[in-house]
Amino acid sequence: MSRDQSAPDILLVEDEPSLAHLYARLLGAAGWTVATATGAAEARRLLAGEPRAVVLDLNLPDADGMELLQEITGRRPAPTVIVVTVRGSIRTAVDAMRFGAYDFLVKPVASERLTTTVRNALDRSRLIRLVDDLTDGTRDGLGGMIGSAPAMQAVYRMILMIAQSAAPVLITGESGTGKELCAEAIHRFGRRSAAPLVAVNCGAIPQALAESELFGHVRGAFTGATADRVGAVAQAEGGTLFLDEIGELEPDLQVKLLRFTQTMTYRRVGDDGSTQADIRLVCATNRRLAGEVAAGRFREDLFYRVNVLAIDMPPLRDRDDDVVRLARHFLDRFAGEEGKRFEGLTAEAEGLLRSYPWPGNVRQLQNVIRALAVLARPGTIDGATLATFLHAGGADVAAAAPTTAAPAQPDPRLVRPLAELENAAIEAALAAFGGNVTRAARALGIGPATIYRKRGRPGGVDVSE
Numbered sequence: 174m175s176r177d178q179s180a181p182d183i184l185l186v187e188d189e190p191s192l193a194h195l196y197a198r199l200l201g202a203a204g205w206t207v208a209t210a211t212g213a214a215e216a217r218r219l220l221a222g223e224p225r226a227v228v229l230d231l232n233l234p235d236a237d238g239m240e241l242l243q244e245i246t247g248r249r250p251a252p253t254v255i256v257v258t259v260r261g262s263i264r265t266a267v268d269a270m271r272f273g274a275y276d277f278l279v280k281p282v283a284s285e286r287l288t289t290t291v292r293n294a295l296d297r298s299r300l301i302r303l304v305d306d307l308t309d310g311t312r313d314g315l316g317g318m319i320g321s322a323p324a325m326q327a328v329y330r331m332i333l334m335i336a337q338s339a340a341p342v343l344i345t346g347e348s349g350t351g352k353e354l355c356a357e358a359i360h361r362f363g364r365r366s367a368a369p370l371v372a373v374n375c376g377a378i379p380q381a382l383a384e385s386e387l388f389g390h391v392r393g394a395f396t397g398a399t400a401d402r403v404g405a406v407a408q409a410e411g412g413t414l415f416l417d418e419i420g421e422l423e424p425d426l427q428v429k430l431l432r433f434t435q436t437m438t439y440r441r442v443g444d445d446g447s448t449q450a451d452i453r454l455v456c457a458t459n460r461r462l463a464g465e466v467a468a469g470r471f472r473e474d475l476f477y478r479v480n481v482l483a484i485d486m487p488p489l490r491d492r493d494d495d496v497v498r499l500a501r502h503f504l505d506r507f508a509g510e511e512g513k514r515f516e517g518l519t520a521e522a523e524g525l526l527r528s529y530p531w532p533g534n535v536r537q538l539q540n541v542i543r544a545l546a547v548l549a550r551p552g553t554i555d556g557a558t559l560a561t562f563l564h565a566g567g568a569d570v571a572a573a574a575p576t577t578a579a580p581a582q583p584d585p586r587l588v589r590p591l592a593e594l595e596n597a598a599i600e601a602a603l604a605a606f607g608g609n610v611t612r613a614a615r616a617l618g619i620g621p622a623t624i625y626r627k628r629g630r631p632g633g634v635d636v637s638e
């Protein structure tokens with residue numbers, strides 16, 4: 174779509190004439206053309222000129238700023254909107270982001286912050302046009318992600334749209350849906366891709382060490398701190414900090430993270446001074462974080478801080494034929510690693526892949542195909558063979574298995590001790606449910622206590638995390 178060459182780059186909507194004049198002068202000095210409106214009526218008229226970005230003060234004399242925002246973000250093509258709010262109205266800013274605003278500025282606006290934010294917004298509007306041209310709904314992957322289902326096209330579009338923004342992202346989705354891959358793609362397609370992406374699994378670090386893991390410590394800060402330690406925030410400087418399983422953070426660390434997101438400064442453990450950080454925050458959770466807030470386990474203010482831009486990874490069972498595409502991909506890869514050759518999957522096996530609910534999503538599929546590549550006889554994978562491996566992975570496939578499947582040919586070389594199969598089943602179930610013993614036990618049809626008991630057995634599964 175060609176834009177009118179005389180169209181302004183930026184529409185500035187600001188009811189205070191002196192401020193409007195000041196902002197317009199700053200933006201003009203940075204090389205952009207600016208149209209100025211002091212109210213909603215004038216803004217609506219000037220929008221016809223198709224500006225690429227709008228700087229919108231939400232406090233307008235003649236209209237509700239939030240309504241005008243929705244009108245603007247509903248336009249096609251939609252300009253990128255930056256809202257201006259007053260200090261202390263962070264909630265309004267968050268609402269504005271939900272209605273499609275790209276970023277927000279808090280009054281009084283520093284000149285450098287204004288020009289940087291507008292530059293980012295214009296970059297984004299250029300990118301959106303590029304993405305609209307590129308994503309015609311037929312991408313078969315993005316970054317490390319494979320899949321072309323409509324649910325994944327929406328994910329790819331979202332990643333490309335938000336990659337250029339500086340705002341925090343919350344990636345939600347069941348365990349194994351690819352949240353970490355999504356974070357990698359956001360980093361890779363963003364402006365920080367030359368700097369590091371540092372991932373921290375908040376559920377896996379012992380709480381006593383969590384603060385030091387994130388923010389670092391100075392020598393002598395606590396017993397055992399024999400040297401300075403660089404934390405994840407410092408390692409990610411200029412790049413992206415990915416906090417996985419953010420819902421697992423203990424309350425006192427939630428407070429520290431909140432402070433960090435508010436000021437972008439942090440204090441190393443044992444250090445008196447604070448350090449300024451320049452990172453983009455991307456968080457992920459497989460819990461319903463809003464539910465955790467309601468239950469009082471996750472701070473509401475932190476929730477709003479991290480949940481500015483949101484991407485929901487669809488479960489594998491909602492991705493149409495991607496399950497077959499992914500299975501073929503994993504089979505090629507793991508067969509190659511094993512030096513084996515498989516002819517592919519029968520129609521029956523593909524049918525089973527489609528009908529199985531995949532509670533552990535792509536990770537579970539990957540584990541099943543890896544086991545299959547290691548243990549199954551080379552040739553074509555039929556439904557019965559696949560069903561055997563789904564079963565060994567701790568899943569009940571009785572309901573999903575095609576009734577026409579022929580019984581598997583028993584192969585003496587594949588017979589393994591029962592205890593070993595049991596361990597493998599428990600391990601696979603724990604992996605599929607992100608270490609959640611209760612859910613793993615339910616899927617296995619046993620009580621959680623049984624999983625804990627097996628732990629004591631020599632060679633048993635370790636569920637001590």
Ligand SMILES: Nc1ncnc2c1ncn2[C@@H]1O[C@H](COP(=O)(O)OP(=O)(O)OP(=O)(O)O)[C@@H](O)[C@H]1O
Pocket residue numbers: 317318319320346347348349350351352353354355417457458459499535536539607
């Ligand atoms: N679309 C995909 N294409 C290829 N591989 C994928 C895809 N999605 C996930 N995977 C693979 O599946 C595994 C699990 O993905 P990932 O760790 O990103 O999931 P997750 O949602 O972060 O899981 P958890 O919630 O348990 O942390 C990884 O090995 C990843 O490479």
